[in-house]
Amino acid sequence: MATLTLLGAIRDGLLNEMTRDERVVLMGEDIGFNGGVFRTTEGLQKEFGEDRVMDTPLNESGIIGLAVGMAVNGMRPVPEIQFMDFIFPAFDEIVSEVAKIRYRSGGGFTCPMVIRTPYGGGIKGGHYHSQSGEAYFAHTPGLKVVIPSNPYDAKGLLISSIRDEDPVIFFEPKRLYRSMKGEVPEDDYTVELGKAQIVKPGKDVTIIAWGAMVPICQKAAELCLPRGADCEVIDVRTLVPLDEETILESVKKTGRVVIVQEAPKTCGFASEVAALIAEEAILYLEAPVVRVTGFDTPFPYTLEHVYMPDPERVALAVGKVKNF
Amino acid sequence: MPSTNKEKSKTAKKTSNGSGKKTSYLREDLYRILNDKNVADPKKEPKIDKEILLAMYRNMVRTRLYDERGMMLQRQGRIGFYVPSFGQEAIQTGTAACLKKEDWIFPSYREPGVFLYRGASIVSMFCNLWGNSGDVCKGRQMPVHYSFADLKLFSVSSPIATQVIQAVGASLASKIRKTKELAVTYCGDGGTSETDFHTGLTFAGAMKTPTVFIVTNNQYAISVPLHKQTGAKRLADKAIGYGMPGIAVDGNDVLAVYSAMKDAEKRAREGGGPTLIEAVTLRMGPHSSSDDPTRYRDEKMYDFWKGRDPIVRFSDYLKSKKLWDDKKEKALHSEIKEELAEAVEKAEKMAIPDVTDLFSDVYAEKTQQLLRQEAELLKEQELRGKFENTSEAFPL
Numbered sequence: 157m158a159t160l161t162l163l164g165a166i167r168d169g170l171l172n173e174m175t176r177d178e179r180v181v182l183m184g185e186d187i188g189f190n191g192g193v194f195r196t197t198e199g200l201q202k203e204f205g206e207d208r209v210m211d212t213p214l215n216e217s218g219i220i221g222l223a224v225g226m227a228v229n230g231m232r233p234v235p236e237i238q239f240m241d242f243i244f245p246a247f248d249e250i251v252s253e254v255a256k257i258r259y260r261s262g263g264g265f266t267c268p269m270v271i272r273t274p275y276g277g278g279i280k281g282g283h284y285h286s287q288s289g290e291a292y293f294a295h296t297p298g299l300k301v302v303i304p305s306n307p308y309d310a311k312g313l314l315i316s317s318i319r320d321e322d323p324v325i326f327f328e329p330k331r332l333y334r335s336m337k338g339e340v341p342e343d344d345y346t347v348e349l350g351k352a353q354i355v356k357p358g359k360d361v362t363i364i365a366w367g368a369m370v371p372i373c374q375k376a377a378e379l380c381l382p383r384g385a386d387c388e389v390i391d392v393r394t395l396v397p398l399d400e401e402t403i404l405e406s407v408k409k410t411g412r413v414v415i416v417q418e419a420p421k422t423c424g425f426a427s428e429v430a431a432l433i434a435e436e437a438i439l440y441l442e443a444p445v446v447r448v449t450g451f452d453t454p455f456p457y458t459l460e461h462v463y464m465p466d467p468e469r470v471a472l473a474v475g476k477v478k479n480f
Numbered sequence: 481m482p483s484t485n486k487e488k489s490k491t492a493k494k495t496s497n498g499s500g501k502k503t504s505y506l507r508e509d510l511y512r513i514l515n516d517k518n519v520a521d522p523k524k525e526p527k528i529d530k531e532i533l534l535a536m537y538r539n540m541v542r543t544r545l546y547d548e549r550g551m552m553l554q555r556q557g558r559i560g561f562y563v564p565s566f567g568q569e570a571i572q573t574g575t576a577a578c579l580k581k582e583d584w585i586f587p588s589y590r591e592p593g594v595f596l597y598r599g600a601s602i603v604s605m606f607c608n609l610w611g612n613s614g615d616v617c618k619g620r621q622m623p624v625h626y627s628f629a630d631l632k633l634f635s636v637s638s639p640i641a642t643q644v645i646q647a648v649g650a651s652l653a654s655k656i657r658k659t660k661e662l663a664v665t666y667c668g669d670g671g672t673s674e675t676d677f678h679t680g681l682t683f684a685g686a687m688k689t690p691t692v693f694i695v696t697n698n699q700y701a702i703s704v705p706l707h708k709q710t711g712a713k714r715l716a717d718k719a720i721g722y723g724m725p726g727i728a729v730d731g732n733d734v735l736a737v738y739s740a741m742k743d744a745e746k747r748a749r750e751g752g753g754p755t756l757i758e759a760v761t762l763r764m765g766p767h768s769s770s771d772d773p774t775r776y777r778d779e780k781m782y783d784f785w786k787g788r789d790p791i792v793r794f795s796d797y798l799k800s801k802k803l804w805d806d807k808k809e810k811a812l813h814s815e816i817k818e819e820l821a822e823a824v825e826k827a828e829k830m831a832i833p834d835v836t837d838l839f840s841d842v843y844a845e846k847t848q849q850l851l852r853q854e855a856e857l858l859k860e861q862e863l864r865g866k867f868e869n870t871s872e873a874f875p876l
Contacts, residue, residue: 225649
């Protein structure tokens with residue numbers, strides 16, 4: 157076991173898969189010679205050559221479209237979009253092409269790829285280096301949506317994603333890139349897609365979160381305990397496919413739910429989880445389901461610490477449902 | 481060998497051939513082999529085996545008759561939609577004839593002749609028009625959105641030019657694996673305004689991929705004429721900006737198309753990188769079965785191009801070589817018509833896809849959510865018996 161940052165764990169996962177499978181190729185802006193603007197791909201071009209770690213022209217639609225052709229022709233591309241905020245030029249290629257190729261060709265063509273992209277706020281990045289766009293992609297049939305919250309999961313989920321036969325969007329919580337460290341096995345291991353994890357068991361209130369909100373919720377749970385609420389914190393890990401069972405079992409046990417996301421409130425993935433609970437477990441609820449989210453505003457710069465859910469805001473929401 | 485815009489770039493303009501003569505709508509800069517009397521320039525005439533010449537001719541006629549049948553089926557209300565390629569048979573056939581079976585093709589939705597030349601089954605293509613259980617795509621797309629993985633004919637999309645960059649990716653994979661396969665992609669003049677046209681040519685130029693870009697300049701994107709589409713006089717000139725050779729050819733001269741493509745194919749195969757081919761023609765039919773081109777088209781221009789039918793021009797050439805005659809023409813037509821009639825009969829009889837086909841192929845394995853939705857639908861079907869089809873006719 158080595159202690160790695162989340163960023164280091166992702167690099168380790170890429171290294172593992174590139175060594176194991178020569179079909180795995182990386183492409184993106186600045187990822188080759190420069191090793192990526194966050195250094196996630198540091199040294200990989202030197203190790204595997206320019207054919208497998210490619211610096212591409214500055215064009216996101218091109219990065220994804222290129223990966224489509226390569227995937228269709230038997231490669232396992234792992235394209236990087238430098239910041240999730242810049243993914244929108246590639247939205248057509250992702251939503252109209254990547255997601256639909258298996259379906260529209262009757263299974264004749266497939267498009268396995270992992271689109272890696274750093275997302276989320278808390279790094280003073282303003283509108284265009286902070287957003288959380290998971291809902292756009294979770295709303296698109298044909299894509300899988302994976303968001304790790306810690307180094308162990310980051311490596312294991314990335315390896316699973318690269319080995320998956322379907323396209324995966326892999327959101328990397330960039331706020332945690334260097335701030336989050338953890339034990340990561342040096343060998344090959346996987347974390348199964350579609351399995352949530354209870355990161356802290358509890359009996360009073362279920363807190364559901366993913367990515368960078370998971371450690372926030374863990375801190376909130378610590379705040380809540382002396383205030384009289386023993387919280388269970390669930391890390392969803394993969395939004396698509398969603399592990400409904402783990403969520404519903406916890407809800408049936410606690411009867412009280414807070415769902416936390418960084419993204420704006422309206423039509424966010426938290427709403428989907430709330431709807432699932434309403435459809436499948438309403439008779440177990442002791443209080444309304446509460447969402448703690450970003451606001452329905454563009455992501456701010458100076459006041460981002462006010463905009464983003466923090467442990468205190470989550471704890472207040474827990475208090476609200478606990479004392480309903 | 482046709483010269484590309486690296487060597488020359490003449491401006492294109494509508495020209496008058498002197499006083500009292502009819503206005504020509506043919507650009508002066510186009511690479512041509514057949515002259516206005518359909519006689520080949522002996523200095524440029526490509527050496528093509530007799531069998532290939534006849535296969536090309538057959539494909540052009542087959543494409544024309546397939547398109548006619550597709551339109552007829554739509555007009556008779558038997559299929560919902562059709563996209564014909566009338567007038568573009570030479571471009572499709574002349575390019576497809578230069579490819580090897582291991583090469584990749586990323587087509588647009590107006591290339592039935594490329595599918596036919598590759599050997600796609602007509603029954604299977606008709607099943608796609610009905611979107612029935614015999615359709616490779618299981619009725620999941622509109623008609624003419626074919627997909628034949630075994631023939632390396634990539635699944636057709638409706639969004640314009642998305643395939644252009646994908647072809648670059650496929651050919652990059654070939655280049656990395658050193659397999660010598662090319663990728664060829666098609667789009668229209670309208671497609672050259674799209675992001676992914678720029679994207680594809682940018683990447684191909686920078687990465688020197690074995691890709692051939694074929695722009696079928698049929699002068700209209702639905703109703704929008706070329707001069708409203710771009711300020712460029714020649715679409716082939718766009719190649720300059722991407723660092724690759726570009727050539728403009730008479731798209732109704734199958735020998736010129738073939739020669740330009742052969743040159744591009746050789747360049748790509750030998751590691752010389754990508755080429756842009758602008759094949760100039762006029763779309764002789766509607767954009768689709770839902771479109772009425774008489775609302776917007778320039779009738780004089782239409783009449784001009786009508787006199788330059790690529791099939792007639794090629795047939796004249798073959799006749800001059802003693803390879804073709806009226807008797808053979810007649811026999812070919814009845815053979816193809818019979819083939820089409822039989823295929824229609826087979827395809828039309830097939831049942832629609834099963835309701836469970838809604839849920840397969842979204843992912844390699846159905847998710848828990850899809851399994852539940854499928855079970856709910858089957859339960860609903862049991863309760864209500866049938867689903868009434870209340871769709872309106874496609875308006876576009």
